[in-house]
Amino acid sequence: MGLGAFKRSLWVFHLNTGSCNGCDIEIIAALTPRYDVERFGIKLVGSPRHADVLLITGPVTRMMKDRLLRVYNQTPDPKVVVVVGNCGATGGVFYESYNLEGPVDRLIPVDIYVPGCPPRPEAIIDAIAKAWAKLEAMEAKK
Amino acid sequence: MIELLYLAASSFLLICVALFIALVFNGIERKLIARMQARIGPPIIQPFIDIKKLxxxxxxxxDSAIPWLFNSMPAVALASSLIVLLYIPFAGMPALLQNYGDLILVLYVLLLPSLALAIGAFASGSSFAGIGAQREVVLMMSYEFVLSVVAISLAWLFSLCCPQANAFAFSTITSKPAWLLVGGAGFLGLILLFISSLAVMPAKAGKLPADIGEAKTEIAEGVLVEYSGRNLALLYMAQAVRVLAFASLIVALFLPWNLSSLIAIPEQLSMLADFLFFLVKVFMVMFASSIFVSAVTARLKVDQAARFYIIVVFLLSLLGLLLIGIDILM
Known part of the structure; x- marks a missing residue:
């Protein structure tokens, strides 16, 4: 085992940390028949305990900070964090807002950024494929 | 001694084959559901890839869990769903341990995976898992009635046709199809019993529309919420095997025909033909009761699911029992 274990089997947990729902809808679009990520073995799961990839949208509001850290710690290793959208990467339109604790990389290590407001589903799928490559690299290093 | 060794070896072989078949069927199920939703769907070997990764x-x-209970329950769930296959006629052959257990034992052992799931969920200490476990237990209490009515009706039928044999034993039940023992009313009754046992399948398998214990979008996968890695892989396999076991039970009760007894097949090929025919029958049962149903339905609410099983399906099976009773007593 080792190399290739994550190939074609990547379970994704989606966490909204105060996003406007634009990115979230684009994530749902990736599951629809048009893009159908399940054919690559990518699946949206309901619990961070099952996840390999954390898909984070939104600029991390003050209320979501503890939840974000908790979800990050609940995810079993090896894991990859993907930030979807401008808000999570830089704060976006909410930059320097009074109620922000983010962007995401101030709180937890982020592996992949997907810029866009919102990004297209192709970009999200591409990011998840990159996450797979990163997981494989992590496994190979061990 | 040799006999015991032989029994152990063949049981081990059967368990391995059954696990493989269950996972392949699971892959086919995911593919078919995807196709029905106009998606391409994952490859058929997807369950193997997922389990390897897990x-x-x-x-x-x-931290809030009781470790020994939390860790042991997935193994119990998988073991009990595999063991039940040793008592059910599998692959066109009589059950391996048919002298050691009958239909009543099978119904009880088939209960164990759900129970183990619920106990493991309670032991995890998570509130989502607690809600899921309660729902699972409520559902279990509602559909077990139906299965006992089905078992009683069939045993009544067979106790009259073969008075000297154990009416609950699978060797009696599969000796001839129940459909040939009854007249018009009884035939209708058997159809109702068949439908009600098919209706129990989604609840037994934890599939839509009765997956209230594992509702992903409501209670974050419910009973599975705290499980990860190895334990989750065991539970995934347990669920796949549970579907196969229950489908084999329905096949044994209602569709016990063998291909070799229906059409002339050369002696050497008859075992293979029976095996393939059995897989076809199991797949038909799974398709009708679980795959098709879960592709076209949404999740029932908690009270709807319990009411559906405890009122609609239970009354349906009681009506079946009544019709069979009329047929026997008239």
Whole structure:
């Protein structure tokens, strides 16, 4: 085992940390028949305990900070964090807002950024494929 | 001694084959559901890929959990769903341990995976898992009635046709199809019993529309919420095997025909033909009761699911029992 274990089997947990729902809808679009990520073995799961990839949208509001850290710690290793959208990467339109604790990389290590407001589903799928490559690299290093 | 060794070896072989078949069927199911939703769907070997990955992952035991209970229940769930296959006629052959257990034992052992799931969920200490476990137990209490009515009706039928044999034993039940023992009213009754046992399948398998214990979008996968890594892989396999076991039970009760007894097949090929025919029958049962149903339905609410099983399906099976009773007593 080792190399290739994550190939074609990547379970994704989606966490909204105060996003406007634009990115979230684009994530749902990736599951629809048009893009159908399940054919690559990518699946949206309901619990961070099952996840390999954390898909984070939104600029991390003050209320979501503890939840974000908790979800990050609940995810079993090896894991990859993907930030979807401008808000999570830089704060976006909410930059320097009074109620922000983010962007995401101030709180937890982020592996992949997907810029866009919102990004297209192709970009999200591409990011998840990159996450797979990163997981494989992590496994190979061990 | 040799006999015991032979029994152990063949049981082991059967368990391996059954696990493989269950996972392949699970892959086919995911593919078919995807096709029905106009998607391409994952490859058929997807369950194997998923399980291999889950074994690579970290196995987290939450601080609030009772570790030994939390860790042992997935193994219990998988073991009990595999063991039940040794008592059910599998692959066109009589059950391996048919002298050691009958229909009543099978119904009880088939209960164990759900129970183990619920106990493991309670032991995890998570509130989502607690809600899921309660729902699972409520559902279990509602559909077990139906299965006992089905068992009683069939045993009544067979106790009259073969008075000297054990009416609950699978060797009696599969000796001839129940459909040939009854007249018009009884035939209708058997159809109702068949339908009600098919209706139990989604609840037994944890599939839509009765997956209220594992509702992903409501209670974050419910009973499975705290499980990760190895334990989750065991539970995934347990669920796949549970579907196969229950489908084999329905096949044994209602569709016990063998291909070799229906059409002339050369002696050497008859075992293979029976095996393939059995897989076809199991797949038909799974398709009708679980795959098709879960592709076209949405999740029932908690009270709707319980009411559906405890009122609609239970009354349907009681009506079946009544019709069979009329047929026997007239």
């Amino acid at each position: 074994f690579m992952k970290e196995n987290i035991v939450p």
